[in-house]
Amino acid sequence: GQQLNQSPQSMFIQEGEDVSMNCTSSSIFNTWLWYKQDPGEGPVLLIALYKAGELTSNGRLTAQFGITRKDSFLNISASIPSDVGIYFCAGPYGGATNKLIFGTGTLLAVQP
């Protein structure tokens, strides 16, 4: 079945550093979503991508929809302590627009 693998699994960085993470799929997706989850809470949508090659920003966050439609990338610039959390990519599957499969997650820790 479909799988979304995220890399790296975890990152420990200093405040102010830039962060890059990616998500790869064994099959094509027509939509890529990036969520952030804080401990004990539900995921919050950061960025939605709908077109191959699309580059979209949300503040210090920038995400790109890979040309092959099998990958996506998320960059965070000038990280701050509140960026700490788990970042998940997600995409629709099973022919349903909002039936999502989630990636394996990237844990981000930011040292002040």
Added chain:
Amino acid sequence: GAVVSQHPSWVICKSGTSVKIECRSLDFQATTMFWYRQFPKQSLMLMATSNEGSKATYEQGVEKDKFLINHASLTLSTLTVTSAHPEDSSFYICSATVAGSPLHFGNGTRLTVT
């Protein structure tokens, strides 16, 4: 923006008892809601799709008789974990959709079965 509320945020129950978790869309009508389960240090796994006024659709490997889903109105879906056991302890998260928009998630319910 769209808000999805879950209740309770956490619950502890004894093995063998049943627990009901509510998911409400507060400012929009959700024809479809989704229930996810997340074990510690793992990703979210879809359990079932809840459609208002009809039976839920369960993902492979999810027992429909154990995880009862009711979607009686456009703003409320409930998940009942029947005869809960310690291995059912998990973080249960619902989400709801407004046509044409990405999913909005609730804040989750931490279930601990002792």
